[in-house]
Amino acid sequence: MAAADALQRLAQAGLRLAACEQQWRHCADRVEELARSDLELVDAERRLVDEMARRLADARSGLHALAAISPPGGFDADVALLAIEATLDDIVWGAAAEVQGDVDRRLQALHEAVHDAETELQGWSVQLSALERVINGARRDGAQFAPLDAALLAADSRVSHLRTTLQTRLYADLPQARTQAKATVEALERSVSEAGGRVERMRKLVRQADLLIMRSGRLDGDHDYRVLLRCADQGERRGIQIIQDVRKLSRVDRDWITTEIIRITQGIANRARRIGTPAVANADAPVTGPREAMVAVGQFMRRMVIPKQMQTMLSTQDWSFSITTNDLELPWELICFEDEESATDQFFCLTKAVSRMPLGDEFPPVMRVKRPDPTRKRRMLLIHSDPDGNLPAAAAEVQDIAAALAPHLEITKLEPDQATNARLNQVLSGPPFDFVHYAGHAVFDTTNPSLSGLQLKDVLLTAEKIQRLNRGGALVFLNACESGTAGLTAPGPDLFSRPEPVLGLASAFIYSGALGCVGSLWPVLDRTAAKLAVRFYQLVLEGEPTGEALRQARADARHDDPTGVTWAGYVLYGSPTFRLTEV
Structure with a gap:
């Protein structure tokens, strides 16, 4: 060559x-x-x-x-x-050209997928921010729901994972990351849309209006009532719109009201004693008479004490109401409105979420709910006390409550032989309880309310001891006679006088820091009471405010027993807007 x-x-x-x-x-x-x-x-x-x-x-x-x-x-x-x-x-170079073309096509598809993912990420981020604002707005208004928070957390986590995948350019799970981000954002949007009605309803329920009813004596023996309604506003703020008036109630008219209340409670007490006697036939027959008397008393109290403009606000606004009064003898929850369209009587506590707040020189402590450990159930102390053996339905009551709530709560149950002073001291010295339920007898001392108490096997658990021993942070339900009664102090010399803190049983729990306390104003019929208590707990665990939970439980009890009046015997002390928000 x-x-x-x-x-x-x-x-x-x-x-x-x-x-x-x-x-x-x-x-x-x-x-x-x-x-x-x-x-x-x-x-x-x-x-x-x-x-x-x-x-x-x-x-x-x-x-x-x-x-x-x-x-x-x-x-x-x-x-x-x-x-x-x-x-x-060599042939390898021809094969390389073919492979190179295939690799180029695959890279082009990858670039398009990345571009699509980046576009989707931008849209989902905007959508997620809008949904988060809706959820945070509901939370600020006290209308939060744990499922929405969980759905928001899941969507935010998946969107963040997709963002990290794109930033690191490690696209192994890009298709799955896109699919999961899309699914969780769409699920969150559906959840927010489906919960819209509940959120708006809850926004109204957590708006609390305050009804102040203060009685003072007159020189002629009659009574002046200063009635003040501070209207609700958004969120935790209190409204500045105030309706107030002074209404005169004669001594004989107030005496008539208290006489009717005594007659009602005595009739119920007599019926309760008959039901407690095993020999009585047809023990579940409804009580007759008291309901009609309650309607008359409720309407009379409304007309005589509540100003007309205030009546309209109380009956038409979908707020929760807190009642503060120094006239504790009168059942203000049973103010009765007339529905002209349906020609029916509407009791205040059946149509609105209502609670009472004790009135004293000091305010009850403000308790904050700590988010529970997700690895454990909430705890309930269930006390069954029947030292005299005359509450045959109490055992069924605690069994019904334990059976209904066992899937949701860790229950410590004290049977009658365990409901002793020593055992209760031991239990209350341990880990705190989220719920305390007592089924048994209560004793109310009219001369010294602080000596009122819950009857244990060997001692009377006094309200004073409850206030000292209870560490607060619990929701309390006292299914007992007269547990919701508080001490009545004499009216002061002027409209603005305030009594010492009232230490009835329910108010004792509130002053010791309980999140709320439900008690009975008169003897309760155990079977109806048990159903009411179970329904109350179920509603609270579902996220209803305590005031609304008791209202619904009352309404259900009345529906089940239209002629009975057990539903009317309960009073809630504390804020009516308190919620277990981790639901």
């Missing part, structure tokens, strides 16, 4: 080598880009790139060896050039 031909072939081989090196570099870069995405398997492509690198190395080595051959046109040079040309024209 002539030297000139050899040099020409050598130049062509050099150009071909440069082209192959460029092809190898491009293919290697694309394969590594695809490999870095962690989305595609590129083992075969990497083996091909490695083979291309080996062929290039062989070609370079051959060219270096050719430079040492002399003369350049000799036989050895021809053999070396043939080997180099064969290496650079």
Whole structure:
């Protein structure tokens, strides 16, 4: 082979080598880009790139060896050039071109998927921010729901994961990340939409209006009532709109009210004693008479004490109401409105969420609910006390409550033989309880309310001791006779006098820091009372405010027993807007 031909072939081989090196570099870069995405398997492509690198190395080595051959046109040079040309024209370069085209198409698809994901991420982030504002607005208004918070957390987590995937360019789970982000954001949007009605309803229920009813004596023996309604406002703020008036109630009219209340409670007490006697037939027959008397008393109290404008507000606004009064003898929850359209009587406590707040020189402590440990259930102390053995339905009551709430609560139950002073001291010295339920007898001392108490097997658990021992933070339900009665202090010399803190049983729990306390104003019928208590707890655990939970439980009890009056015997002390929001 002539030297000139050899040099020409050598130049062509050099150009071909440069082209192959460029092809190898491009293919290697694309394969590594695809490999870095962690989305595609590129083992075969990497083996091909490695083979291309080996062929290039062989070609370079051959060219270096050719430079040492002399003369350049000799036989050895021809053999070396043939080997180099064969290496650079090997089938591997054709296969590499096909693979490169496939890799380019796959990268193009990846780039499009990433672009789509980035566009979707931007849209989902905007959508998530809007939904978060809705949920946070509900939370600020006290109308939060734990399922919405959980759905928001899930959606935010998935959207954040997609964002991290795009930022790190590790696309192995990009399809799954997109699918999960889309699913959780759409699920959150559905949840917010479906909960819209509940949220708006809860926004109204957690708006608390305050009804102040203060009695003062007159020189002529009659009574003046200063009645003040501070209207509700948004969230935790109190409204600035105030309706107030002073209404005169004669001594004989107030005496008539208290006489009717005594007659009602005595009739119920007599019925309760008959029901407690095993020999009495038809023990579940409804009580007759008291309901009609309650309607008369409720309507009379409304007309005589509540101003007309205030009556309209109380009957038409969907707020929760807190009643503060120094006239504790009168059942203000039983104010009765007339529904002209349906010609029915509507009791205040059946149509609105209502509670009482003790009135004293000091305010009860404000308790904050700590989010419970998600690994444990909430705890309930269930006390069944029947030292005299005359409450045959009490055992069924605690059994019903335990059976209904066992799936939701960790229950510590004290049976009658365990309901002793020593055992209760021991239990209350341990971990705190979220709920305390007492089924048994209560004793109310009219001369010294602080000596009122719950009857245990061996002692009377006094309100004074409850206030000292109870560590607060619990929702208390006293299914007992007269547990909701508080001490009545004489009216002060003027309309603005305030009595000492009233230490009835229910108010004692509130002053010791209980989140709320439900007690009975008169003897309760155990079977109806048990159903009412179970329903109350169920509603509270479902997220209803305590005032609304008691209202619904009252309404259900009345529906089940239209002529009975057990539903009317309960009073809630504390805020009516308190909620277990972790539901």
